[in-house]
Amino acid sequence: MAEYKWPAPAERTLIGKRISRVDGAVKVSGHAKYSYDYNPKGLLFGKVLRCPHAHARVTSIDTSAAEKMAGIKAVQIVQKPGTEVLWQGDDIVAVAAVDEPTAEDAIRAIQVKYEVLPHNVSDAEPPAGAGEGPAGPMTEDDLENALGNQVPDAQVISDLQKRGVTFQVTDDMTKELKGYGVSDAVINALKAAAYHPEAASQPRSPYQKMAAQTQGDPDKGFASAEVTSEGVYGAPVITHCCLETHGSAAEWPSSDHLLVHCSTQGVSGLPDQYAQALKIPAGNVRAHQDHIGGGFGSKFSPDRWGIATAQLSKSAGGKPVKYMLERDSELMTAGARPSAYARVKVAAKGDGTLVAWQSDSWGTGGPAGAGSPPLPYVFEIPNQRKQHTAVRTNQGPARAWRAPNHPQAAVITMCALDDLAHKLNMDPVEFFAKNLDMTGPRAPIYKEELPLAAELMGWKQKWHPRGDKSEGPIKRGVGLSMHTWGGRGHASNCLLSIHPDGSVDIKMGSQDLGTGTRTAILIVAADSLGIPMNAITLNIGDTMYPPDGGSGGSTTIGGVSSSTRRAALMALDQLFAKVAPALKAQPADLEARDGTVRVKSEPSRSLSWKQACAKLGAMPLSVTGKNPGPGNLINSGVGGVGMADVSVDTETGIVKVNKMVAVQDCGLVINLKTAESQCYGALIMGISYALYEEKVLDPVTGRMLNPNMEFYRLAGLRDIPELMVHMMTDPLNENRGVIGLGEPPVISPGAAISNAVANAIGVRVPFLPLTPDRVLAALEQQQKAGA
């Protein structure tokens, strides 16, 4: 039996090397097919009429004129009259037509009347006392919020018992909750909860104050401190702005079989979601995706528009219907990263040792309020008092955004710590280093990463006390931040077949988000089987293949690399058993290397891979490697350090990033090149949210003011500075196994850039993005304070 472990460093032929992605050529040449590119013959085009109001009730819908239009093949009401709509851009009616202009004309011909209801799109600081007082019965949102934010079961149960609920608890609902892993105790409490339907229509405060959390003795901690810093920090709601917008093409090969080409982060997870909505068996749903143009946490569901697309196709006799969101719909409805702000007080002894933290934080994730950032971030300060208020708004629904809650937590914590370092007259690198023992299990890695990052940045030469004193309007400064993430591999199944002719193929329901998943699978398989990567055919992205986890939470690399490794080792076990007699050896004495199967102690006794596979006889061998499974191939928990060097034009307020550094560990690196690419991409995305991105809503109309890429700006080529990435690949890290990397490096850039700007201009710009007007306003305040 094989021992399930990674090959020793000297034996690795591909793992850990710098290998170009296998889909690079098709992507740069435009041959890669995205869901957007699926254009079968007879394709119909979908369009969706969207609610123009931030909060309204649909009172009537008249589709008769649209239905009569030539070229209209189906009309589907998505949200019936009577429905309460909670954000601008929510789907109301969908149509399918022979071409896009006709579909758009039909949308314009539909009459929808609304009762406009009062809205709130502001996530400004809650007034004193907001959200206090007795909480009424729990709504579905309250429950979802509690469950989604890991509120302890005991608390949820006691809330259900004390407060009751405003909604009818159905079997479908409890079944669904069970499916999400909600405990029986909570489900029983939910079933037993008192039902208060009348409370559902009562106006609710937009503020939900969560229970205060205390650790140690914060009062004593602050009293013992020699230096205390106070400030307010935060990051606004931003969107995912996927370059390939959300959407799908759906068709019905027969009356109860659905085929969807969907832009998704979780192929295997789609059938069940379609099946529930369309009332067909999940096994009758086939989902397919070759390539995806970005998801970042926002593409796990078919969404209302996806279900509507499938319904349109059904009404149109099963013909394929494609509907991909327009850019404005994408920005308005397809995902918002919750905002988070905090008033922070943080204190240290004179030598820089952190002693106490206090934060009053708030933020919104749309109608459901949203979760709280993990504060204080990375540093377990001994004495803490924390209080979070979730603000319910008509912002559009929150979705996970690359490392949910962490970039916000980093901005709040690392900027507060940087301000404290300034008050202590300490170099932030020394100040952070002084407190690294508070970082828990990752402390040893931070102790290596921090000095390394400082060296790559040239920190010693560049850092100066706050405020660049040089002549002229351009000021320069450096800043830093640290972060952490889990990243344990998800459930994965790798079906690997070796054929008597020597060919090898792999089938997995996983998907390649552009992170290099295809390449990683092939590297592991080829390294393990001792054959070249191009000798293996890889099939992914289809529900016809064994199910695999969704690509979220940086879980894919751990999942697919370990299931593939196990599959390859299992396959070799079986192959060696067939080949051993021919080599007059025991199976355990064989190895597969350099395109041969050979005797370990006497490599000249060998068969070529092809000859060896011929010993299989008539039947291929087929195995399924799984994760989780035997052996320790994966792990969880990474640390990382980010640093920024910026120039600020103090006359125009423009911030220019000169250089970014990322030092990152992620256990055993499968492909150094794509691992570094993840970090480069994360740094660029970080520059984007640090300087530009914000979902701006008009308080009066509740509508989004920047639903286009002129005013919802992303970083472009001209914004990208020198990027320096260093992956920690020493044996200590490698021995931990494979750990996910997609999210962590995007966490620090916002805080690092904010700290660099403070270092350059001598004053804190409290909120991201660091737009010119905010920079100038901070400078003006500083001048006033100085005068």
Place this chain on the structure above:
Amino acid sequence: MIPASFDYESPKTLNEAITLLASREDAKLLAGGHSLLPAMKLRLASPALLIDLGRIGGLDYIRDSGETISIGALATHAAVAASRLLLASSPLLAQAACNIGDIQVRNRGTIGGSLAQAHPSADYPAAILALDANIVATSQSGERVIPAHSFFTGMFTTALRPDEIITEIRVPKTAGSGTVYKKFHHPASGYAVVGVAAVVRGATGKIDDVAIGITGVAEVAYRATAVEDALRGKPASAIAEAAKHAADKVEALGDNYASGDYRRHLAQVYTRRALQEALSSKRK
């Protein structure tokens, strides 16, 4: 993002175009299409007939007319930016043109289209105003010469009558003056958040005359007369103080990228930077 349907004509001569334009009220001229087509896709404009000027030959010249340089309305931004004639004897317009949008926009967009569009953040208007250029409009009743200062009448509106086509732009030569176009690009669209066009005549250290056109700040580009008045006959050291009047009495536009206050502030900073640069560039 789909325009409403429309008819399309592509006349071969200016006369045909003029006749077509006069014959239909719901017609619009199409030049480079880089303002009109986006507006049609957003259904901000839904003309029933497009008259494409692109097939009319000989309207894209840039030639020396003695005191002035004459530019045909269909000259592209790229042609203006690269014109040796302009660069040698009236560079300001070329300096503005090379700042417009990106390569694709410069290769398709035309000077006539840009002026007729009168976008509040377009680049040419600042230069046209600072140069006191003239715009020639042609209709069935003949040619009419419109001076720059009375051409731009409001946001997206000009002194053009519905039946007129811009055929030529006449710019004076600026030999002996320093000219600079200083622009703060909108980071996504490339339009001017603020654009300052400056023509400065004077000996080293002293300003004899100065003309400043500013775009992007207000509904229409304007001449910064307060700055001009404060500088005529003054030493260069007066620039910093004078530039503070760059947006005096101007009602500034604001949007979600740049507020009105921020634009006024930028106008001051960019006017100062433009004047200082123009004065030093002059010596070349």
